[in-house]
Amino acid sequence: MAQTLNQPDWFKNFVSTFERFFESADVKKIIDAYALDQESSASGPIHMGLLQLVTDVRFYMPVVLAQESVPPDANLHVYHFHEPNPFDGPFKDRAGHVLDVAYTMQTYQHLLPDEARPVSSRMGQYLLDLAYGAFDSANSGKKERMTKVYGVDHKVEMVTPDEYDSKYRHGVAPLFKGLGVDRLMKALECFQFG
Helix, strand or coil: CHHHHCCCCHHHHHHHHHCCCCCHHHHHHHHHHCCCCCCCCCCCCCCHHHHHHHHHHHHHHHHHHHHHHCCCCCCEEEEEECCCCCCCCCCCCCCCCCHHHHHHHCCCHHHCCHHHHHHHHHHHHHHHHHHCCCCCCCCCCCCCEEEEEECCCCCEEEECHHHHHHHHCCCHHHHHHHHCHHHHHHHHHHHHHC
16 A cells, blocks of 8 residues: 555645545645645655555544444444554554554564563453453443554553544544545545556
């Protein structure tokens, strides 16, 4: 996915594509939210703000919408993975999909830094607990909507979905819902794949 963002004149293409779907003022809100007007990226050929935008629209917003579709009295558990990638390559020190799978399945635990190994173990245990109903509070009557964050500091934090959006996603969920997530998806499809 990231390689589709490595294109010449990406900023010009981004603006012209998104202005087919949104008013200029709305495109400016997106540009400002992700600092996309800074056309160069110190970390490589892919602008990290652009990569974060795509990540938020494609991966984060479906979670937000799924959370909101569940009845309010349901016991709901969500996790977000922010552990830095310890492996050399273009995404070193950045959290990413697939790395969370390696942590959860503990496949490469022996290659992880010492401080990351307990996080990997906790993630694997969390998945097992979820599968075996350890979070089922039907008997207790306690219903909660919490987000478990596996953070960049190798610590686990529990926050509400709104706290997560504000602290970790800079409050983009209301912006995206206001713009229309379906339209954002379509705009990204056109931008990335023509």
